[in-house]
Amino acid sequence: MDRIYKTYQYVWNAAQGLDLRELAGVLSSKNPYWTFDRIMDIEASLGVRSSFNVLDEMRLSERPKSEWLTKTGWKLFAGRYDIDDPDVAATLRVLDAFGWEIGLHGSYTSSENPERFEYEKDRIESVVDTEIIGNRQHYWNLSRPETWRHLSKAGIKYDTSLGSSTDIDFQHGYDLVRPFDDEFVVFPWSLMDGAVMNSGETTEEILANCRDVLAAARHHRSVLVLDWHAGDVFSDTDYPGWGDVYERVIEEALDMGAWVGPPGEFYEAVSHPDGTVEGALESLAQREKPASGAEVPAVSEGGVTDD
Numbered sequence: 609m610d611r612i613y614k615t616y617q618y619v620w621n622a623a624q625g626l627d628l629r630e631l632a633g634v635l636s637s638k639n640p641y642w643t644f645d646r647i648m649d650i651e652a653s654l655g656v657r658s659s660f661n662v663l664d665e666m667r668l669s670e671r672p673k674s675e676w677l678t679k680t681g682w683k684l685f686a687g688r689y690d691i692d693d694p695d696v697a698a699t700l701r702v703l704d705a706f707g708w709e710i711g712l713h714g715s716y717t718s719s720e721n722p723e724r725f726e727y728e729k730d731r732i733e734s735v736v737d738t739e740i741i742g743n744r745q746h747y748w749n750l751s752r753p754e755t756w757r758h759l760s761k762a763g764i765k766y767d768t769s770l771g772s773s774t775d776i777d778f779q780h781g782y783d784l785v786r787p788f789d790d791e792f793v794v795f796p797w798s799l800m801d802g803a804v805m806n807s808g809e810t811t812e813e814i815l816a817n818c819r820d821v822l823a824a825a826r827h828h829r830s831v832l833v834l835d836w837h838a839g840d841v842f843s844d845t846d847y848p849g850w851g852d853v854y855e856r857v858i859e860e861a862l863d864m865g866a867w868v869g870p871p872g873e874f875y876e877a878v879s880h881p882d883g884t885v886e887g888a889l890e891s892l893a894q895r896e897k898p899a900s901g902a903e904v905p906a907v908s909e910g911g912v913t914d915d
């Protein structure tokens with residue numbers, strides 16, 4: 609979860625005189641990046657769940673003044689969500705209650721400020737009233753293996769920060785990575801939304817690439833992390849087709865016999881400290897899957913609505 613409000617883009621573009629009409633967007637009551645309903649619908653209709661990794665980022669005002677007039681400063685630290693926002697907090701609680709996992713999305717400077725992990729994890733846990741065991745680093749900011757050591761010390765049990773923003777092929781081996789030969793696990797392979805969407809010219813070409821990757825993962829008994837930004841990329845106006853491809857890749861994976869679910873649930877099915885993917889799959893196969901199309905409530909800004 610990086611961007612769930614389309615605010616910094618409006619303000620920045622207007623300030624640059626690029627398009628003054630953009631400023632009207634700030635006043636618009638419809639927030640195009642509030643896409644939780646769509647994600648929940650997609651997953652509930654396929655009978656799967658994912659993890660929402662929450663970013664508790666510093667504010668622009670907490671950053672050095674030199675960053676206040678740079679686009680990078682705005683992009684990284686302005687227009688972020690606040691986990692205390694009642695709409696955000698209520699949404700996270702609903703996700704948690706209906707079987708989604710809540711994870712940590714370690715903030716931009718967390719790899720340099722390891723004490724941030726405990727602070728961010730504690731804050732999100734207290735807002736959602738759940739236990740967080742997984743992390744994915746914002747912007748892939750990862751020092752190996754120090755960041756993993758700090759995460760482990762903060763109580764995180766697995767990390768999904770290995771991957772690439774440009775490639776979808778095999779990246780860091782097929783097996784689970786155990787940097788400390790203990791129960792701390794790193795998943796080796798990610799399919800990031802941007803890398804997937806840039807892998808082909810047409811949707812069919814993109815899906816064919818994904819099928820190849822899924823087949824390789826199946827052949828090698830590996831784990832793939834499907835890494836989509838919750839929020840902006842599920843807005844079809846700004847990111848046409850990104851949400852559809854997410855849905856279709858999950859469908860393909862299910863058709864190929866994959867187990868699809870939150871990484872935390874997979875982690876719990878692995879025996880530690882030396883269990884394999886194969887062993888976890890056997891253990892998961894013995895459990896009952898949630899019914900497809902399980903009912904979930906609608907979540908909108910302004911609170912949870914029953915319908």
Ligand SMILES: [Zn+2]
Pocket residue numbers: 609610713745746747
């Ligand atoms: Zn991020």
